[in-house]
Amino acid sequence: MKKLLPAALAATLFAVLPAAHADTLKMACNISGAMKPYCEHVKQRFESETPHKLEFIEMPAASDEKLALYQQIFAAKDGGAVDVLSVDVIWVGLLDKHLYDLTDKVKDLEPAFFPNNWKNNVVNGRVKAVPGQLDAGMLYYRKDLLEKYKEQPPKTWEEMARIATKIQKAERDAGLKNMWGLVFQGKAYEGLSCDVLEWVASYNGGTFVDPAGNVTVNNPKAAKALNTAASWVGTIAPKGVMGYQEEESRAVFQNGDAVFMRNWPYAYLLTQDKSSPVKGKVGVAPIPMGGEDGQHAATLGGWQWAVSAYSKNPEAGAKLVRILSDAETQKRAFLLLGIPPARMESYQDAEVQAKAPYLAEFKDVFANAVPRPSTPTRSQFPKVSKAVFNAGYDVLSGRATGEQAVADLEDKLKRIKGREWK
Incomplete structure (x- = not known):
């Protein structure tokens, strides 16, 4: 005959079980500065659309200092330091072996982005990052x-x-x-x-x-x-x-x-x-x-979203990248921070056009950007x-x-x- 668990212990275990499948991810986002409302928007969406929690880590403002910190984290293969990170367009090849292979998680997104920007993030046929914001001369x-x-x-x-x-x-x-x-x-x-x-x-x-x-x-x-x-x-x-x-x-x-x-x-x-x-x-x-x-x-310039190869939950990281790179979040980044979106459809968005009619002039520039x-x-x-x-x-x-x-x-x-x- 099977023994039944004491009611109090059973209740505790069942309460804990759902949380066992949830993780707290860490994302590079400087919430102490002007990016705070954007970071909070991403957190709200991620936590409402997945069972996971999201925390933010502050990164240096200077790109060379940011790269040095990433390289230090990757050298230690630290899976607890950062899960999702923003990388400069010129870092994808440099950091290739430290970035999670996103190909199967995001390949359906390719048509949404400017072709040269997407290709820049493909190393040896594998997608290592998704465009987050654009820059071009x-x-x-x-x-x-x-x-x-x-x-x-x-x-x-x-x-x-x-x-x-x-x-x-x-x-x-x-x-x-x-x-x-x-x-x-x-x-x-x-x-x-x-x-x-x-x-x-x-x-x-x-x-x-x-x-x-x-x-x-x-x-x-x-x-x-x-x-x-x-x-x-x-x-x-x-x-x-x-x-x-x-x-x-x-x-x-x-x-x-x-x-x-x-x-x-x-x-x-x-x-x-x-x-x-x-x-x-x-x-x-x-x-x-x-x-x-x-x-x-x-x-071509700009920043991309990538997942650390050492993340303990890269699949959840990939879900966060999809949220970061979708039309809603990229529009929010522009409206809050003036960051030019990487998705082509954003340039036809009525709210974006109302706030910045000049962006229509930028679209042709971005379309011809050379990596x-x-x-x-x-x-x-x-x-x-x-x-x-x-x-x-x-x-x-x-x-x-x-x-x-x-x-x-x-x-x-x-x-x-x-x-x-x-």
Whole structure:
């Protein structure tokens, strides 16, 4: 005859059983700052749609510090530190072996996202992250000045240079001695790698390393792109551009001292601040093509959602990623924080359009965004990027021609690669 459990013990066990299937996941979200309402929205949805709980961990604001912390956690294979994390678009290849394979959990989502953004997160055919927010290079221009001089936004770099030269001269002749035609990021750092990629890809010169891992930079179109950019320095762009990052470029443009600016989407709202001298005078266009046979090629940026390979409940992590990347959550991120959504459908959303009509202009830019070769070059991408921005800087400063730079860069990249990208 079976013995029955005492009623009190049985009640306790049955009360505990459902919780045995629930976990508390940890997600990287800085709830102490401006992201608090967004984090709380995600928590409410996750806890109402799954049996699990959600906690948040604070991450450093600086991306390099965030990466260093992730690498420390992964080196220890710490499954309790973080389950779901945001990763920079250039970290997916670098962190590949530490990220859970999401392929079977999210492959149905692919059609919802811009193709190049989705492909960036695929390593050796496996999906390692899902797009969370978008960033891409774009050309800002002074609408009032182009209208004044009866010009349209340039389609090619050659048109941009012609218009910049014309307006710069006319405005200086009118007494605005500080007027320049163009500002961009010319300092030797990752931002210059982004600019160089846009120049080279826009002339159909490739992306330095192709998706299969082949070094492709040594070609005439890449050389022409670099020579073209070098011709701007000291003519339509100040020589000081060699020390500019994003904020230095924005300061000059927003002060009203440049016709064109290459920068990221974040700059738009700042140019429209009530204290901005160019409020209401700024337009946005895709990165120009390299000649009539070139292409619009904006460098892809942004952040992705991934699950730690060491998570104790990666399936629950995958469910959270689906919530983070769905239309509702991405719209909420935009409405609360101004973060450009990664899902294409968001750009047709009535609430999004009402809050930011300018986003419609961004959609074409995002659609043509070109990934940096971080996925094929994996953990060696930081060395690749350094080689690229140093080559670009050498050409801009006149220390090398475009032809010399791409030949030298080919040698350097092949040495970095060795037998294969690791």
